[in-house]
Amino acid sequence: MQQTVGIIGTGWVGTSVAISTLHSGAADALWLHDVRGAVAEGEAMDLAHGAAFYPPCEVKVATVEAMRACQVVVVAAGRNGKPGESRLDLLRDNARVVADIGRTLAGFDGTIVLVSNPVDVLTQVMTEASGLPPARVLGTGTLLDTARLRQMLAQRLQLATTSIHAQVVGEHGDSEVVLWSGAQVGGVPLRQWPGWDAADEAALALEVRRAAYEVIARKGATNHAIGLVTAHLLRCMLRGEQRVLTVSRVQEGAFGLHGVALSLPTVVGHGGGGTVLEPGLDAAELAALEHSAEVLRQARATLPPG
Template sequence: MKVGIIGVGYVGASVAVSLLHGGVTRELLLHDRDAARAEGEAMDLAQGAPYYPRATVRAVDLDEVSRCDVVVFAAGRNGRPGESRLQLLADNFRVASEVGRVVGQHAGIIVAISNPVDVLTRVLQQSSGLPPERVFGTGTMLDTARLRQALAERLAVDSRSVHAQVLGEHGDSEIVQWSGAQVGGRPLRDWPGWTREDEQRLGHEVKRAAYEIIQRKGVTNHAIGLVTADLVRAIVRDEHRVLTVTRCHTGEGLDGVALSLPAIVGRNGATTVIPPSLDDDEAQALAHSAQVLRDAWSQLAPA
């Protein structure tokens, strides 16, 4: 399958490196409104060919990149220090609408990573006219990775042995599903020495992680690059993995809202959504997260 990236700033470039190192695609196409930047990135990446699995990298126009099997939307500006993801909405809404109209004519699957990723996923889905399972975003995959890494440090275990997830908005209203978290098959809440105070502290750390990085280096790009490559790999290889991606939902009080829930991801997109088992507090928090995103959408004039 052919993979394209729209927007090759810090984030798009990190996605490209991760895709190539992971051997995810044999043909990677790059597009940016700054054509010279896209050409420079393609040249730079292509010259590293001896050090990653065989692949070609080219800079192309929007029409050609839109014909890829998987198109990664990384366009728009990044967040500024102290700025919430939803504050990016006005600036990135127009870009997503324009790209969606073009890409929707040809693309197989659109993967959104630009922020605010939940609302922009909905913008891309509606402007492209593609079905919801074929337009989805990385959502809380990165938050989930941050959670697993934080828990691994706290419990002195490998992060791959931690099974826990973040749901809802990729932003300030996100929730951790503490009631379902497990380590080595044991419920986290049964772990010796674990307390609800730990949950509050680590949940806050995960929610604040991006802000802390942006204050220090101005952008978050490496981890989201790895996350996106992992998601695209699941599509290209038809892995049918369960991942916390954001896509538009129906039913369960979520009609039209795009937020992260576990979904089976493969060659046909994020198809089957798996409603998580939540306790009462978590269910209430997820409903609040949905309302935050609904309110953000109501401020727009959708294309």
């Protein structure tokens, strides 16, 4: 069966998702849409001209309604954050856009992936507006934060990033939670690694949390890393890889959480994100996760229902 991915929004992030998806080889067809129709056409043409340098994939523009035929639709629509602005500051503007898209995709048979920020609340808005099951509406969540953490730890320890196993959960934002108690390096607990000082953890967690703001202050947006992250997520879904990834979805009981979208380790494959895992958390991490959930509940409460 042909694997078709739709991307709604062809700004900085959407185009980075597009080119990373093409290089991944996960899709046979890539459909683009933007409210700026000519921009979407130009991006489709530009990407198609590079067909000699990525696995076979048809690239074209499509309406949102036509994307109901896709296996996965990525939503990267809405505006980006401005310097000094938190992700939650974007909420009202982008929630309206996402709700409209969700209503258009109501009854869709595939899976929706949210990239637009604030991604957790928008994942909940999309789930409500589309009426799809929570397993089929995923946000990229703390996948990027987890990648940043692994990269920073690898740099500090002078090891390959792939040898670092550590996770960030909760909000993709200021209340995110680094699971230091479960972090490992090649199977060795990080806190037992020679030379590791737990006193450095708070500063490193802040560096991970502030990473996006630092990039935005310098270039105006973050796009390349989230493009790679999203393409990886799409590949896991389309190939049914059953990977455990820290994606965001509306929770249905893990750690006693219900009706709030945030990131926890989740088994991702065909059909989206099914089983949500409950990794071992120490008391401080559990309290921080509950705080993160409350931050997101309060943010969702500022929007009209539905």
